[in-house]
Amino acid sequence: MPTDPYFVWNVTSWSMGAHDHDPRNKHPMFHTKLIVYPGYKHGLDSSHASLVYYPFDSYQSQIIAFAQDATTNKSVPLVLNSATALFPTSSSGFKIKTDNLSEKPDYLKDMKPGHRVINVLVTIECSALVIVYCLVITFTFWLVTLMSSLIMIATVVFGFRQRNEIVVIPAGTVFAFTQLRSSMPGATEGLGDILDFAGILPCLILLSISAVTMVGIYLFADPDHPSRRSFTWSELENALHHYIQPIWITAQEWVRRARFRIMTAGRILRAPHNVEILLTDIAHENQA
Known part of the structure; x- marks a missing residue:
């Protein structure tokens, strides 16, 4: 004391x-x-x-x-x-x-x-205001990342036409995220809290992949070339149907083979029927 x-x-x-x-x-x-x-x-x-x-x-x-x-x-x-x-x-x-x-x-x-x-x-x-602000920023990270990833998939995978201005968006978003993250009040200077692991770090990985892919497409094609299909809902539905139909047929074939093998294994493991053999008195027949 x-x-x-x-x-x-x-x-x-x-x-x-x-x-x-x-x-x-x-x-x-x-x-x-x-x-x-x-x-x-x-x-x-x-x-x-x-x-x-x-x-x-x-x-x-x-x-x-x-x-x-x-x-x-x-x-x-x-x-x-x-x-x-x-x-x-x-x-x-x-x-x-x-x-x-x-x-x-x-x-x-x-x-x-x-x-x-x-x-x-x-x-x-x-404070509650800081928590809400950080959660809204993290949610915004994911929305922007998912939209950029969908643009990359539509342009690179499905071959839709895309303007050159939109193609460079993922590359610029990578640097904008780090600046927006620094605006969180009281956050650490480096990355390492739970919001970083749940938000900005996976988003940066997806955005980096999208940025590299969208920039690298210029080595093989022009995304804004008139010969490429325009992005419409009908074209997207046809493209998804074109890719999903072979997967669906393959899955149905695997299910059919699995059912056939299960039925075959059940027949093999099924217990055989009991066969009754009648016994005769051989000694009595010899005396006769």
Whole structure:
């Protein structure tokens, strides 16, 4: 237990001031350091106190304060009237939650009269606005990636006509994603959180494949050549039917062969019928 006080307050001098009842009067303030530690909600293995879990990371800190009279060394009860943010949440994107443990009945039951202390559990986590923004950005990554992949498939695989301006979109999107990801408040400088593994990293892989394929098609053909078919729903349906029909026929053939082999195996493993053999009295026939 510390013996030197962090803060000494002359209550008599402050209360006897000229503006002791003025709410604008300057209250005494002091600063101290808080240790932030992981918050375990459901066991030791479920702590989210790491930037890997951004924007769902959560940290905790605990404030314990007690007071003594400097003349008598007797304990002075402390009561927490309000708990405000430790730093501005509007600019930092964090949300502060305080749980006053010293006001709970179980805690007060163990405290002696006149020995009340302040025991507050502080939880620091990203605000709901930051979480929604990060999820919307990740969802946008996937929408743009899927659209670029569909354009690549329609142009390269099915051979549809495509304008040259659209062909270069996947290459430019690869660099735009990294800039958009850096706009997430509080995100790490490098890639490595759960949103990166669920969003930007697989999207960058698909976009890189689409960019290389769309640029490489110029080595063999012109995507905007008039001889290529225009992209319409009827043409897309015919192209899908052309590719899906052989697959469907092959699948039906495999199913037919599998059924035939199952029936053949069932006949082989089936138990044979019992054959009755009539026995005759050979000794009686010899005597006759």
